[in-house]
Amino acid sequence: MADARSAPESLPPAFLEFLQENGLDPMMYSMVDTIPRYIRLKPGMEPHIPEIQSELKCHLNKVSWLPDFYAIPPQVQIASSMAYQQGKIYGIDAASGAAVLALDVQPGEHVLDLCAAPGAKLCMLADMLGGRGSLTGVDVAKHRLAACRTMLQKYSLGDRCRLFVADGTSFSILPVNSSLGNGEGSTCHKDNGSTLSEWTSKRSWKDRQKSKKVLVDAECTHDGSIKHIQKFEFWGWKTLDRRVLDAERTDDLLHLQLRLLTNGFKLLKTGGSLVYSTCSLTVAQNENVVQQFLCKHSSAELQKIDSADSWPCRSGSIFKTLRFDPATSQTSGLFVAKFTKLQI
Template sequence: MTLSFPAPFLQFLQDNHIDPAIYAKTPSLPRYVRIIRPADASPDQLIAELAADAHCPVHAIPGLPGFLLISDSSVKLKQLRAYARGAITGMDVSSGIAALALEVRPGDNVLDLCCAPGAKLLLLAEHLQGKGSVTGVDIAEHRMAICRSLVKKHAGDDKIRIRLFVSDGTSFDEYAPRLGWDDPQTVKEAGRQSGGARPWFASKMLAAGFAGSGTELYDRVLVDAECTHDGSLVHVAKYQHWGFERLADQVTNDADHVPLLQSQLLENAWRLLRPGGSLVYSTCSLSRRQNEAVVGGFLSRHSDAVLLPIPALSSIAVSPIWSPHAFDDDRIRRLFDRMHHAVRLDPLVSNTSGMFIARIQKPPTPSNECLEQEIVPLDI
């Protein structure tokens, strides 16, 4: 597959050390799907059915339960019976790894700060097994409508505790829902006492009172931040029809301001995360300014933040993070030493779309050292 990109986009790739060859991978990249739980058939039965419908081999992915690889990337989901009845949904493995990196447990209060169109939010909700809550935030109402439809189609709003807010993730300030899920009297009292903004949407399991916010911070926070999407091969391929000049204009314009937005999203996520909790910062960009520079700037403001290893990577090859060739600045070298658990999923190496993932833990007793510091990405 030969793509002819405009000079400004090629310059963006060069400035960020992104190999243009990744886009030639698009036709051979597998299609990934995820089994929606509770499943209506065993994995082996679904694999056999999907292989028959897709007319190509379908495989389970070791270490990633519920994810399946359809070897022919041209297969359309709508031609699959399992998709039509809501047994599977399309989701690239790279996105799944970002969500699974949170290691959500039943009972957690989870915040998805950039939740639309909702695939990761749905996966997080499933892992709660009906206990705890997921709060989704997105600034665009039309995208949030897609998220709501996905929740209703695959989960049913009577089975999961989800509330959605149309809000700016950089300033969102609603705490987790009130406690006492399983006590009817508590539900009744919460209806009288709940505070905070009214959600744009709340599932039936979040009774009117519980849709209101309590005083607790979140156990887990996902920041799948807005980015230039240059690592998403499917996204870039769409511009074959729309024109790559349009892609170049969008990417180069967004590249100037997106790192600051991402830094602000990450900072607000940290503020809403409880002591001892963990968050995941991810993008589908391979730009160093949107990834290592954002996380590096964050670490420079929070000396007590600790990056943790990314789970669910046993069967997926990863690339190391980008780093300067020479660490003339000891401060920069120390920041990158703290960043070594972050990973890049590169299409040429991982056989997935491009993704950057960093998992960060908040200490039990965090400091307030950031209060007087400017929230900006690292200048690298």
């Protein structure tokens, strides 16, 4: 059980109690200044590393276990750099990159990101597809999905992805060769090959295409992100009470996570792979959701993530699930589970 007496002084008592109830060590929130910041280098930009290092005034330390990822000091800001503005680098935590890599996306596959915002994982998926197959990004918040579109265009990936404003718990996929502006969405905007549309259901289930790979990086309490929790010092701890500690909101989140996972699996082809992840470290939002899902879906089976043999993470309390955390992994906290759909 976590020892609240050893916690950073800035954390409020209610949050310390939350950590203690979930067996989490509050000391990880004192590591915010020691955990590296991670960036992903756009493929093909390796020759620009010396100039990027010169501009950022730091060394880019290659992450040995994650292709195209580099660690930089946590205090380095990239948003104002030319490398970022010109689409050579973007920020994404290494643990989040691992969740994407766990899907083992191959060129030519049909991939669905059911909780796509803010867009870094979507860019990584688009690069992995290599301009072949299809990629669909979904998010319930229009302004957040618009940010995804901007990011895809910035990295010249706008023509490789369709974006839909939709509830991920009920979304279903349009056939790849369908026109995105043929009445399937209530609004449709095109800009440099990238499309953002509000999705509405007008097709039968059997007419809808299923994906070979599905990513469900579900909404959660974000307690595993020490940088996110640190922001509450500026937002106010009452905001944390509402977003993280409120029991009614937590219950709603658990229901949402299970529904997202269930719908993502429904949209998965037989033999395909689905990765479920959250940046919470609580058992309720991770192993418990996985266990509930497996009990209700006999065609779902947890799958070993082969590439994880070299990852700096530990096993979850359910075999084949993984956990990243600041102390073990030098990353934000992240839970990862990979499923396959069996032929029943």
